Amino acid sequence: xxxxxxxERGIAMNRKVTLCLCYCLLTLPGILSxxxxxxxxxxxxxxxxxxxxxxxxxxxxxxxxxxHSQNTCYGSEYVPDIKIDPQLMPVEIQHKTVLKxxxxxxxQIDFPILPYKVDEQGFLNCDRKGGFPIVKNETNQxxxxxxxxxxxxxxxxxxxxxxHKLVSCEFGLRLNVTVKEQHCWKDGDRCxxxxxxxxxxxxxxxxxxxxxxxxxxxxxxxxACLGEPCQNGAQCQHKKDxxxxxxxxxxxxxxxxxxxxxxxxxxxxxxxxxxxxCVGNKTHFQCLCPPGFxxxxxxxxxxECQPKPCIHGVCVDFIxxxxxxxxxxYYGGTCNMEYDLCNTSPCKNHGICIMEVxxxxxxxxxxxxxxxxxxxxxxxxxxxxxNKSRCSSSHNVTCHCSPGYTGTRCEINLNECESNPCxxxxxxxxxxxxxxxxxxxxxxxPNCEYTIDMFAPFLQGKTTDMSGNxxxxxxxxxxxxxxxxxxxxLIVIIVLTTCYCRMHETYKNCxxxxxxxxxxxxxxxxxxxxVSSVATPRLSIDAIWEATSLNYDxxxxxxxxxxxLKPKNI
Numbered sequence: 307x308x309x310x311x312x313x314e315r316g317i318a319m320n321r322k323v324t325l326c327l328c329y330c331l332l333t334l335p336g337i338l339s340x341x342x343x344x345x346x347x348x349x350x351x352x353x354x355x356x357x358x359x360x361x362x363x364x365x366x367x368x369x370x371x372x373x374h375s376q377n378t379c380y381g382s383e384y385v386p387d388i389k390i391d392p393q394l395m396p397v398e399i400q401h402k403t404v405l406k407x408x409x410x411x412x413x414q415i416d417f418p419i420l421p422y423k424v425d426e427q428g429f430l431n432c433d434r435k436g437g438f439p440i441v442k443n444e445t446n447q448x449x450x451x452x453x454x455x456x457x458x459x460x461x462x463x464x465x466x467x468x469x470h471k472l473v474s475c476e477f478g479l480r481l482n483v484t485v486k487e488q489h490c491w492k493d494g495d496r497c498x499x500x501x502x503x504x505x506x507x508x509x510x511x512x513x514x515x516x517x518x519x520x521x522x523x524x525x526x527x528x529x530a531c532l533g534e535p536c537q538n539g540a541q542c543q544h545k546k547d548x549x550x551x552x553x554x555x556x557x558x559x560x561x562x563x564x565x566x567x568x569x570x571x572x573x574x575x576x577x578x579x580x581x582x583x584c585v586g587n588k589t590h591f592q593c594l595c596p597p598g599f600x601x602x603x604x605x606x607x608x609x610e611c612q613p614k615p616c617i618h619g620v621c622v623d624f625i626x627x628x629x630x631x632x633x634x635x636y637y638g639g640t641c642n643m644e645y646d647l648c649n650t651s652p653c654k655n656h657g658i659c660i661m662e663v664x665x666x667x668x669x670x671x672x673x674x675x676x677x678x679x680x681x682x683x684x685x686x687x688x689x690x691x692x693n694k695s696r697c698s699s700s701h702n703v704t705c706h707c708s709p710g711y712t713g714t715r716c717e718i719n720l721n722e723c724e725s726n727p728c729x730x731x732x733x734x735x736x737x738x739x740x741x742x743x744x745x746x747x748x749x750x751x752p753n754c755e756y757t758i759d760m761f762a763p764f765l766q767g768k769t770t771d772m773s774g775n776x777x778x779x780x781x782x783x784x785x786x787x788x789x790x791x792x793x794x795x796l797i798v799i800i801v802l803t804t805c806y807c808r809m810h811e812t813y814k815n816c817x818x819x820x821x822x823x824x825x826x827x828x829x830x831x832x833x834x835x836x837v838s839s840v841a842t843p844r845l846s847i848d849a850i851w852e853a854t855s856l857n858y859d860x861x862x863x864x865x866x867x868x869x870x871l872k873p874k875n876i
Contacts, residue, residue, distance in 0.1 A: 344517035360404065465480070673685055
């Protein structure tokens with residue numbers, strides 16, 4: 307059991323006080339004679355200005371010298387009471403205090419010690435390998451620990467003799483020594499002369515415990531509320547701009563500077579806010595709130611935006627009302643109606659209006675463009691019509707096709723042969739804006755409508771149903787054509803014959819009256835050819851005329867046929 311000799315409030319009266327089992331504390335008289343108006347708390351140790359005059363002796367042994375929980379080792383402030391490894395009662399000393407180790411004299415056995423200083427793991431595991439011994443040999447005498455090996459903070463020591471089974475660390479022969487510094491001096495003055503420099507058990511340092519109405523780390527701040535001037539449970543608030551000023555926040559039913567006066571009717575305290583009406587007596591009151599407010603003091607503004615009234619918008623609360631700010635595209639008191647911008651017919655020139663979110667879009671007809679279809683567009687630039695056709699536009703493009711073409715863009719060449727204009731088996735050849743008929747033999751005319759039988763009466767001097775001018779017109783032309791072809795054939799025959807005679811030197815035997823070829827006696831015999839028959843070829847109207855697109859009116863029939871027909875090369 308640790309026995310201590312301390313007066314109430316921690317004032318040391320003797321020059322030296324011996325702690326029989328755990329430690330000894332030495333204080334000098336007059337330490338607390340600082341002229342302060344308050345004493346230090348009874349559960350604290352006061353900082354000494356002469357720690358070298360203080361001796362603390364630790365007795366190493368078992369039983370009441372050891373502890374095994376937070377409460378038994380450090381005091382009832384440590385809650386809950388957690389179990390810890392058995393150890394000697396922890397020691398807390400001031401820096402430069404004299405520390406001594408003493409073997410127990412109450413064990414009825416030889417109890418030598420050889421303390422080792424170890425780290426925290428060595429302390430917990432009873433392992434001295436990482437530590438060093440305080441003395442060279444184990445001893446039964448008291449050992450003074452040099453302050454040089456006592457660091458600020460926690461210091462760990464164990465005693466574990468290998469040749470002595472009872473002197474074992476795991477039974478509790480280990481000690482935690484806490485060396486504390488002080489943080490009480492400022493500008494050479496301890497706690498500004500308004501407090502005590504003390505430390506509680508379990509704290510790691512000495513701090514200021516202020517007197518009267520001072521607080522702060524160095525008791526350098528005045529707080530008028532520390533004197534508890536407010537009465538009847540009122541809350542005190544110190545005025546920072548005044549050394550002695552304070553205000554009291556009174557409990558309900560009290561008033562005055564320090565809340566010492568009791569009211570007869572609570573309504574005189576003006577308890578209702580926001581123009582609320584008060585009804586009450588000495589102990590009770592009730593506030594009748596105006597529209598838009600609630601609460602015991604009418605201090606709460608009712609939120610009309612709960613639940614959300616704005617369907618497509620943001621609600622802003624006001625006193626006894628609200629306002630909806632609608633999202634784009636919506637309107638109305640609760641933003642429940644949607645704008646239809648197409649109702650105003652914004653699209654011009656027959657444009658189609660299409661609704662979008664908070665907007666619209668115009669689908670314009672050809673010939674117009676722009677957001678509202680108000681801008682004209684020249685659909686004929688560039689010209690969409692083919693084959694040199696003319697373009698015109700209003701709402702749509704119109705192509706005026708050149709002769710011989712058709713289609714929406716004049717892209718189709720008209721086929722004049724589709725109507726089969728060529729008669730008597732003639733072949734039709736399509737042309738741009740016209741056609742040509744290729745007639746079979748014994749047929750002629752633009753559409754091969756004439757036959758050679760129509761010309762026979764003219765050749766025989768007989769009349770036909772045709773007028774005399776028409777008959778003589780066709781007969782004359784037939785004679786011209788037949789004579790021209792006969793002459794051409796004759797010329798070709800003469801040229802061929804002449805060339806042959808010159809090559810074979812037979813021209814000597816040639817006669818102009820009779821064009822025969824006689825072979826010489828010694829030459830091979832060849833068949834003679836009478837070329838006079840070549841001069842009478844068969845008449846082919848198809849080889850003579852190529853029909854053109856003629857209109858056989860009276861005026862053309864009066865003109866020579868050779869002006870209407872052209873020779874075709876063979």
